[in-house]
Amino acid sequence: MPELPEVEVVRHGLRRWLTGGTIGAVTVLHPRSVRRHLPGPADFADRLVGRNVTEVCRRGKYLWMPLDSGDALLAHLGMSGQLLLQPPGHEPERHLRVRLGLDVPPDAAERELRFVDQRTFGHLLVDRLVPDDAGVGLPAVIAHIARDPLDPAFDDDAFALALRRRRTGVKRALLDQSLISGVGNIYADEALWRSRTHWARPTERISAPETARLLEAVRAVMREALAEGGTSFDSLYVNVNGESGYFERGLNAYGRRDLPCGRCGTPIRREVFMNRSSFSCPKCQPVPPAARF
Numbered sequence: 001m002p003e004l005p006e007v008e009v010v011r012h013g014l015r016r017w018l019t020g021g022t023i024g025a026v027t028v029l030h031p032r033s034v035r036r037h038l039p040g041p042a043d044f045a046d047r048l049v050g051r052n053v054t055e056v057c058r059r060g061k062y063l064w065m066p067l068d069s070g071d072a073l074l075a076h077l078g079m080s081g082q083l084l085l086q087p088p089g090h091e092p093e094r095h096l097r098v099r100l101g102l103d104v105p106p107d108a109a110e111r112e113l114r115f116v117d118q119r120t121f122g123h124l125l126v127d128r129l130v131p132d133d134a135g136v137g138l139p140a141v142i143a144h145i146a147r148d149p150l151d152p153a154f155d156d157d158a159f160a161l162a163l164r165r166r167r168t169g170v171k172r173a174l175l176d177q178s179l180i181s182g183v184g185n186i187y188a189d190e191a192l193w194r195s196r197t198h199w200a201r202p203t204e205r206i207s208a209p210e211t212a213r214l215l216e217a218v219r220a221v222m223r224e225a226l227a228e229g230g231t232s233f234d235s236l237y238v239n240v241n242g243e244s245g246y247f248e249r250g251l252n253a254y255g256r257r258d259l260p261c262g263r264c265g266t267p268i269r270r271e272v273f274m275n276r277s278s279f280s281c282p283k284c285q286p287v288p289p290a291a292r293f
Helices: 004-018 041-046 156-166 170-174 185-194 208-227
Strands: 022-028 057-059 062-066 071-076 081-086 096-103 111-117 123-131 137-139 269-273 276-280
Touching (some): 004 057, 004 062, 004 111, 004 208, 022 041, 041 123, 071 137, 156 170, 156 208, 170 185, 185 208
Antiparallel strands (some): 022 096, 057 062, 062 071, 071 123, 096 111, 269 276
16 A cells, blocks of 8 residues: 555645646546545536645645635545546546546646546545644544654654553554554554564553654655655556656565565564564564563
8 A cells, every 4th residue: 555655756746737727527437436425426526627726735645635615635545546647638547447637737738637546445535624733724534644754743742652552562553544644564664673673562661762763763764765756566556657666675674574684684574463464573673572463
């Protein structure tokens, strides 16, 4: 699933082309892609046609485009969702689900915004904007999503306090989007490797300095991934131009089972975690006492 760096790369690409543009014809080709827009596909289209896009925003793994109506077009890419900008006459993609025509600013080439999603786990919806704690509008449906670690308003001290109160394993806490958003399986494993923390470390035993080191590792790995355009293991994650990211080459733990740890040479281990995989170094990240699996 695309995590914060991948979604931020997409946001940056969309912002250049969509801001100031007007949405034209909207075609929903697969109703599952707008299943969370409860009034249905017709209402989805009606609330978009003719509206101006004022910005492209992100919180964690969610993207939204505020509109001049006070609504926003919200997108979650799920496992395989792609938001692509294509010329109107471009051949339809095999898994094209939603198509939005764009009347773009005069100095930009004409484009369509296409939502392509092979597995149809992603979704689009239109929702009203509500003010957050900083007075910035965000869709009401994601008002419970926490700020992400690259957000200037992220509160490190509040996070450290909330982490110690969770009484769970640290990786499970990192994946809790109501506590810290944008972190998924890949970047959790990478940050835990960098901070030498086992994924089952009990959160109530993590000190404030250890939390600070963990946050530093999360931010470092995400910034490095952003610089490489995100992580692509297959063709399912691409930016708005259809290009893959290259951070896979810089991974130290995730997906490196039995390969030597870049610090100590010990083979990386794979362990089962929440019906998925966790990768860590047995020597650098030993299993802690009273681990919460």
